[in-house]
Amino acid sequence: KQEVTQIPAALSVPEGENLVLNCSFTDSAIYNLQWFRQDPGKGLTSLLLIQSSQREQTSGRLNASLDKSSGRSTLYIAASQPGDSATYLCAVRPQGSGGSNYKLTFGKGTLLTVNP
Amino acid sequence: EPEVTQTPSHQVTQMGQEVILRCVPISNHLYFYWYRQILGQKVEFLVSFYNNEISEKSEIFDDQFSVERPDGSNFTLKIRSTKLEDSAMYFCASRPQGGLHNEQFFGPGTRLTVL
Numbered sequence: 001k002q003e004v005t006q007i008p009a010a011l012s013v014p015e016g017e018n019l020v021l022n023c024s025f026t027d028s029a030i031y032n033l034q035w036f037r038q039d040p041g042k043g044l045t046s047l048l049l050i051q052s053s054q055r056e057q058t059s060g061r062l063n064a065s066l067d068k069s070s071g072r073s074t075l076y077i078a079a080s081q082p083g084d085s086a087t088y089l090c091a092v093r094p095q096g097s098g099g100s101n102y103k104l105t106f107g108k109g110t111l112l113t114v115n116p
Numbered sequence: 117e118p119e120v121t122q123t124p125s126h127q128v129t130q131m132g133q134e135v136i137l138r139c140v141p142i143s144n145h146l147y148f149y150w151y152r153q154i155l156g157q158k159v160e161f162l163v164s165f166y167n168n169e170i171s172e173k174s175e176i177f178d179d180q181f182s183v184e185r186p187d188g189s190n191f192t193l194k195i196r197s198t199k200l201e202d203s204a205m206y207f208c209a210s211r212p213q214g215g216l217h218n219e220q221f222f223g224p225g226t227r228l229t230v231l
Contacts, residue, residue, distance in 0.1 A: 004158075034219065043120075043207060043224035044159070089159065102147060102211065103172060104220065106159040 002027045002094050006107035013080055014115050021075040021110045023090035028071050035064050035075050036089040038109065044089065048075070080114045087111045118142045120223035122208050128229045129198055137193045137226045139208030148191045149209040149220060150183065152176070159207065165191065198230045 003026045013019050023033070032051045036044040048057045048064040050073065056065040063076040073090060091104040121140045129135050141148050150162040163173040165183055182194045191210075195202055205227050209220040 036222075041225075041227070043122075044222040046219050046221070049219055091159070102218075102220065103149070103161040103164055103174075104151075104159075105161070108158045 002030075002092060002105045004090060004092055004105055004107035006088075006090060006110050008110060009108070010111040010113070012113040012115060015080060015082060017080050017114075018076070018078050019080055019112070021077070021088050021112070023073040023075070023107055025071045025073075025092050025105075027094060028068050029095040030068065031093045031095055033064075033066055033073050033090060033092050034104070035062075035073075036091065038087045038089055040087075047088075077112075080112075082114045082116050084114050085112055120208055120210055120221050122206075122223040122226050124226060125224065126227045126229070128231065131200055131230055132197050135195050135198055135228065137195075137206050137208075137228070139191045139193075139210075139223055140189050141191055141208065141210030142212075142221055143189070144212060145210035145221070146213045147211045148183075148185070149211075150193050151207045151209065151222075152204040153207065153225075154201075154204045162193075162206075195228075198228075200230050203228055203230045 005024050007022045030052055034049045035047045037047055038044050050057045050066040052068050061078040066073045087109040089109045091106040123138045148165045151159050153159045161174050163177045164171045180196050184192050205225045207225045208223040211218045211220045
């Protein structure tokens, strides 16, 4: 059974700092991995999707990497801002969930606080 | 930009009552999902729905749960007899047809509180 773990559970940094969030998964048989942002009491906003054949994806100040064989992904946030404060979730789409299924398996998230 | 919408944003009910959570997926999407997140826990898959039938469900999705697409726009999750442990945030998601790497788009969620 696929398990997704995120470390650290919480992170507090001063504004302007670069930071890395970690995600690991137990079964490397995945189609892709997504990083989401969740604001308190809100829904999930997709940030980046990395296909299993890719090594990294970039969007603005965000860079996500994927090492499928070792079951790891990182989300790098450059020059952090107070508006980046949120919970960041990673989720994998396991292989075998093909066709219409496409269920995602989530980690518990990292609560990021960026202090002004 | 098109988005998934959910109503109500917060539902409070008594244990044993039936609730219906409503979702309007993005209009050209064909695959629909329900997830839930118990406070402080992971987001968990409940059920996926395509072509007017359930394509996969988790062990959480027992006989108390059902889903329906009653018309061309709504997608509903019904809980027949709510339990205290059903209290959670329920998220609807949808995705377009085809493609291994199409993203799921999530709604803002409905917070269900069972008293």
